[in-house]
Amino acid sequence: MTPEDVDVLIYFGSMHKDYYVWLAAPRIQELLGARRAYAFELSGASAGLPFALKVARSMMLADSSLHHMLLVAASTESMLLDYTNHRSRFIFNFGDGAAACVLRRGSRRHIVLESALLTDGRFADFVRVPAGGSVLPPSPETLERRWHYFNVTDPIRMKKMLDPITLDHFVRVIREAMARSGCHHLDFLIPLHTKRSLFEALLSALGLTDAQAIYLSDYGHLSAVDPLLGLYLARQEQRLRDGDVVVLVSAGTGYSWGATVIQWGGSHE
Numbered sequence: 001m002t003p004e005d006v007d008v009l010i011y012f013g014s015m016h017k018d019y020y021v022w023l024a025a026p027r028i029q030e031l032l033g034a035r036r037a038y039a040f041e042l043s044g045a046s047a048g049l050p051f052a053l054k055v056a057r058s059m060m061l062a063d064s065s066l067h068h069m070l071l072v073a074a075s076t077e078s079m080l081l082d083y084t085n086h087r088s089r090f091i092f093n094f095g096d097g098a099a100a101c102v103l104r105r106g107s108r109r110h111i112v113l114e115s116a117l118l119t120d121g122r123f124a125d126f127v128r129v130p131a132g133g134s135v136l137p138p139s140p141e142t143l144e145r146r147w148h149y150f151n152v153t154d155p156i157r158m159k160k161m162l163d164p165i166t167l168d169h170f171v172r173v174i175r176e177a178m179a180r181s182g183c184h185h186l187d188f189l190i191p192l193h194t195k196r197s198l199f200e201a202l203l204s205a206l207g208l209t210d211a212q213a214i215y216l217s218d219y220g221h222l223s224a225v226d227p228l229l230g231l232y233l234a235r236q237e238q239r240l241r242d243g244d245v246v247v248l249v250s251a252g253t254g255y256s257w258g259a260t261v262i263q264w265g266g267s268h269e
Helices: 024-032 045-062 086-091 140-144 155-181 196-206 223-236
Strands: 008-011 038-041 068-075 097-104 111-119 188-191 245-252 256-263
Touching: 008 024, 008 045, 024 038, 024 068, 045 068, 045 097, 045 111, 045 223, 045 245, 045 256, 068 223, 086 155, 097 223, 111 155, 155 196, 155 245, 155 256, 188 196, 188 223, 223 245
Parallel strands: 008 038, 008 068, 188 245
Antiparallel strands: 068 097, 111 256, 245 256
16 A cells, blocks of 8 residues: 555554644654545553554444554653652653554454453543643743653552552453454453563463463563554564454553454454
């Protein structure tokens, strides 16, 4: 395909972009020469991919004129880390990267099926960059206090609230997405980058082995990029077989969880 074939471009990556209060999607459209496409953005933080796939698939089902949708994510949030602030140490594993995928109408291979999404707004204010928005506009004081970096307002309380539910929420969205897709057996899991113990607990809860999942041990956490990078690596390493039911799963601050099912290889009956 060529850039002129793209009907819609969705940017679902980090909100930390080239400029403050600025849209990356139109700039990407221009750089690619995808002038037929309209471009917009959505954000689910690190959970962005399942949200973007849900929206894109729904748009294609609702509008028969859409034939190619380009989804793009990028993250350079390592720039927002203050390594002297130990309250935010759970995100010290951030890396930088980008990824993209194309949804094509009528494709008989690698078919995007259903998604399941979940948000718990009790976590909305735990992780944020304090200054730069309307609550604390930029000022000499905010710069001096280093308020333009990530901060976790109450890490102990967040952990106390999050630990008992996060594994259950991962499993819930995975199982819901599979049920909606009419799939009863999971062959391969591609999660976002997490601590190793959570990754292993998730495999155990789903009855999977290490051979049935990919762990981004060499890359760190790239926000919404993670599952697409994992899918790329799994394909490069020839770990996916025709007919496999593959689930991409993510979670992002806010807090949201999401999963999308892909029928790898041939068409889904």
